[in-house]
Amino acid sequence: xxxxxxxxxxxxxxxxxxxxxxxxxxxxxxxxxxxxxxxxxxxxxxxxxxxxxxxxxxxxxxxxxxxxxxxxxxxxxxxxxxxxxxxxxxxxxxxxxxxxxxxxxxxxxxxxxxxxxxxxxxxxxxxxxxxxxxxxxxxxxxxxxxxxxxxxxxxxxxxxxxxxxxxxxxxxxxxxxxxxxxxxxxxxxxxxxxxxxxxxxxxxxxxxxxxxxxxxxxxxxxxxxxxxxxxxxxxxxxxxxxxxxxxxxxxxxxxxxxxxxxxxxxxxxxxxxxxxxxxxxxxxxxxxxxxxxxxxxxxxxxxxxxxxxxxxxxxxxxxxxxxxxxxxxxxxxxxxxxxxxxxxxxxxxxxxxxxxxxxxxxxxxxxxxxxxxxxxxxxxxxxxxxxxxxxxxxxxxxxxxxxxxxxxxxxxxxxxxxxxxxxxxxxxxxxxxxxxxxxxxxxxxxxxxxxxxxxxxxxx
Numbered sequence: 245x246x247x248x249x250x251x252x253x254x255x256x257x258x259x260x261x262x263x264x265x266x267x268x269x270x271x272x273x274x275x276x277x278x279x280x281x282x283x284x285x286x287x288x289x290x291x292x293x294x295x296x297x298x299x300x301x302x303x304x305x306x307x308x309x310x311x312x313x314x315x316x317x318x319x320x321x322x323x324x325x326x327x328x329x330x331x332x333x334x335x336x337x338x339x340x341x342x343x344x345x346x347x348x349x350x351x352x353x354x355x356x357x358x359x360x361x362x363x364x365x366x367x368x369x370x371x372x373x374x375x376x377x378x379x380x381x382x383x384x385x386x387x388x389x390x391x392x393x394x395x396x397x398x399x400x401x402x403x404x405x406x407x408x409x410x411x412x413x414x415x416x417x418x419x420x421x422x423x424x425x426x427x428x429x430x431x432x433x434x435x436x437x438x439x440x441x442x443x444x445x446x447x448x449x450x451x452x453x454x455x456x457x458x459x460x461x462x463x464x465x466x467x468x469x470x471x472x473x474x475x476x477x478x479x480x481x482x483x484x485x486x487x488x489x490x491x492x493x494x495x496x497x498x499x500x501x502x503x504x505x506x507x508x509x510x511x512x513x514x515x516x517x518x519x520x521x522x523x524x525x526x527x528x529x530x531x532x533x534x535x536x537x538x539x540x541x542x543x544x545x546x547x548x549x550x551x552x553x554x555x556x557x558x559x560x561x562x563x564x565x566x567x568x569x570x571x572x573x574x575x576x577x578x579x580x581x582x583x584x585x586x587x588x589x590x591x592x593x594x595x596x597x598x599x600x601x602x603x604x605x606x607x608x609x610x611x612x613x614x615x616x617x618x619x620x621x622x623x624x625x626x627x628x629x630x631x632x633x634x635x636x637x638x639x640x641x642x643x644x645x646x647x648x649x650x651x652x653x654x655x656x657x658x659x660x661x662x663x664x665x666x667x668x669x670x671x672x673x674x675x676x677x678x679x680x681x682x683x684x685x686x687x688x689x690x691x692x693x694x695x696x697x698x699x700x701x702x703x704x
Contacts, residue, residue: 246267246285246327246328247285247286247308247328247330251286251306251308252264252266252286254302255286255288255299255302255330256288258288258290258295258298258299258302259288259289259290259291259295259299260291263288263289263290263291263336264286264287264288264289265286265287265288265289266286267282267284267285267286267327270282270284270287270331275316276315276316276317276323276381277316277317277318277319278316278318278319278321278323278324280321280324280325281313281316281323281324281325281331282325282331283324283325283326283327283329284311284325284326284327284329284330284331285327285328285329285330286330286331287313287330287331287332287333288330288331288332288333289333289334289335289336290332290334290336290337291336291337292337293337293411293413293419293450293451296332296334296337296413296448296450297413297417297418297419298417299330299332299417300332300413300414300415300416300417300447300448300697301416301417302417303330303697304415304416304417304695304697307695307697308328308329308330308697309326309328309329309330309696309697309699309700310329310330310332310415310448310697310698310699311323311324311325311329311330311331311332311444311699311700312331312332312334312385312389312444312448312449312698312699313325313331313332313333313334313386314334314335314354314355314382314383314384314385314386314387314389315357315378315381315382315383315386316381317378317381317382317386318386318390318663318664318666319586319588319663319668320390320588320660320663320664320665320666320667320668320669321666321667321668321702322389322390322443322444322664322665322666322667322699322702322703323666324666324667324702326700329700332448334353334354334355334383334385334448334450335355335383336355337353337354337355337356337385337450337451338353338355338356338357338360339352339353339356340352340353340356340360340361340364341353341451343364343365343368343370343456344425345368345369345370347425348370348455348456348457348458349408349425349453349454349455349456350364350365350372350453350454350456351423351425351451351452351453351454352384352451352452352454353384353385353450353451353452354383354384354385354386354388354448354449354450354451354452355383355384355385356383356384357379357380357381357382357383357384358372358374358375358376358378358379358380358382358383358384358387359379359380361384361454362375362379365456365459366459369458369459370456370457370458370459371456371457371458371459371460372406372454372456372457373396373400373401373406373454373455373456373457374387374392374393374394374396374397374400374402374403374406375394375395375396376392376393376394376395377573384452384454385448385449385450385452387403388403388407388410388439388440388449388452389439389440389441389442389443389444389449389664390403390441390443390662390663390664391403391404391440391441391662391664392662392663393621393624393626393661393662394621394662395492395493395495395621396492396493397621397624397626397662398494398621398623398624399489399491399492400457402662403440403441404437404440404441405455406454406455407437407440407452407453407454407455408424408425408426408427408453408454408455409422409423409424409425409436409452409453410422410423410436410439410440410449410451410452410453411423411449411450411451411452412436412439412446412447412448412449412450413447413448413450414446414447414692414693415446415447415692415693415694415695415697415698420435420436420447421451422435422436423451423453424453425453427455438688438692441664442703443664443665443666443699443702443703444698444699444702445689445693445698445699445702445703445704446688446689446692446693446698447692447693447698448698460492460529461529461530461531461532462529462530462531462532462533462535462536463492463527463528463529463536463565464527464528464529464530464533464536464537464539464540464558464559465525465526465527465528465540465558465559465565465568465569466525466526466527466540466544466556466557466558466559466568467514467517467523467524467525467556467557467559467568467571468517468523468524468525468526468544468547468553468555468556469499469516469517469518469519469520469522469523469553469554469555469556470520470521470522470523470524470552470553470554471520471521471551471552471554472521472522472597473521473522473596473597473600473601474597475522475551475552475553476496476522476524476552476597476622477593477594477596477597477622478550478552479494479524479526479547479552479553480494480524480593480622480623481593482543482546482547482550482552483526483543484623486539486542486543486546487528487539487540487543490528490529490530490536490539491526491527491528491623492527492528492529493525493526493527493621493623494524494525494526494527494621494622494623495524495525495526495572495619495620495621495622496522496523496524496618496619496620496621496622496627497522497523497524497525497571497572497618497619497620498521498522498523498616498617498618498619499518499519499520499521499522499523500518500577500615500617501575501576501577501617501618501619501630502514502517502518502523502571503515503518503519504576504577504580504617505570505571505572505574505576506518506571507576507580508574508576508579509567509570509571509574509576511567511570511571513557514557514567514571516555517555517556517557520554520555522618523571524622525568525569525571525572526540526543526544528540528543537558540558541558544556572619573619575619575630577617577630577632578630578632581632581633581634582636583632583635583636583637583638584617584630584631584632584633584636584637584638585630585631585632585637585638585640585641585644586628586629586630586631587628587629587630587631587645587648587649587659588626588628588629588659588660588661588662588663589626589627589628589629589648589649589652589657589658589659589660589661590624590625590626590627590657590658590661590662591625591627591652591655591657592625592655592656592657593622593623593624593625595655595656595657596622596625596627599651599652599655599657600616600618600627602651603616603629603647603648604616606647606648607631607644607647610644610647611633613633613634614631614632614633614637614644615631615632615633616629616630616631617629617630617631617632618630625657626661626662627661629648631644631648641668642671645659645671645672646675649672649676650676652676653676659672659673659676660672660673664703665702665703666702666703667701667702670702670703670704673703673704682704685703685704686704689704
């Protein structure tokens, strides 16, 4: 049911009338990736942790559901909101408070985007240690809350490894501030780390202390056509062994994905590569561009001799490198064949070829019109599977999910690699989650949020 005028007035008094958006106002705005993000009765935009605390305390007393939102780039329905709920948007918490180039740490508000932090860190020769396609919109609070991974997770870990400390507001308005900026800290249970990956169901992350890395310099980038998935996995292993710490990315894409992205990018010169069953984007950094390129070419020469690379292209400019990354990151197939389904899984690398072959076979046996498109972070076994058909199949998520997820636990993999559970994967979590862990999650949820106001209906 809609919020009362009294609720709106009370929340407006906390954050200021100019920081409140009505449902009618939200209806005319871009909701982000998920068209259901702006279904709430009201959006409030607190300008400080203190205002977030007062908003949550009021909602706790009034039993009003709260949906925290960052850049609204999530892909699992974790930011969807509904009538009778309020959105707590964190875009005004957008200040980088400190950036220490000696300690290689930063403390920043939850509303700071990954791209802004990367730009600020680059001035000191540093980087966040995480990168992903939604960098321009994804915020630190959202990245923490979903334990985002991205292109460099095989080297620097997910957000769980990047976070040194954080500040969060609990459902009742109390504030947990654990913003230590050191890597070694043993002071009892690290309760603040429960908020990493909690998707806003335990509270609202407002500030984050992060560990930074040395900024990769002078990258050399190649787009390589491989004859098979086994060859792609062997190429990844070769790259990690021969290039070592200077290997920045090993990204996988199926040929049908690359073909659609080439068409969208008008990159006809790369279309020959997309004729291969799979392509691998490999990026190497070095102290200078000549060194990086030499390392990459040496590795690719060995790959060619071993039959792991059938064809390839080396980026000759920054613009061409950007095109290669666009081929990897652009989900052009969703524009060519809208209404598809998206799954986010991780598989031990050695098991990946067999797993994907069996997925294709199961899909074909289930419905011959279903086509599988693959992109992912090959070095850590995280692949994103898009299932499309000649017409929309959006309503068939739960029908098709078991075809792609049922064997993952036995392989030692996961049905939710880096984008969280949200609403989309709740049924899969209930089906595949360990009963003891699910019970413990429910107990923690009840302890942190006894009235169930935090991101209602998500995850559990």
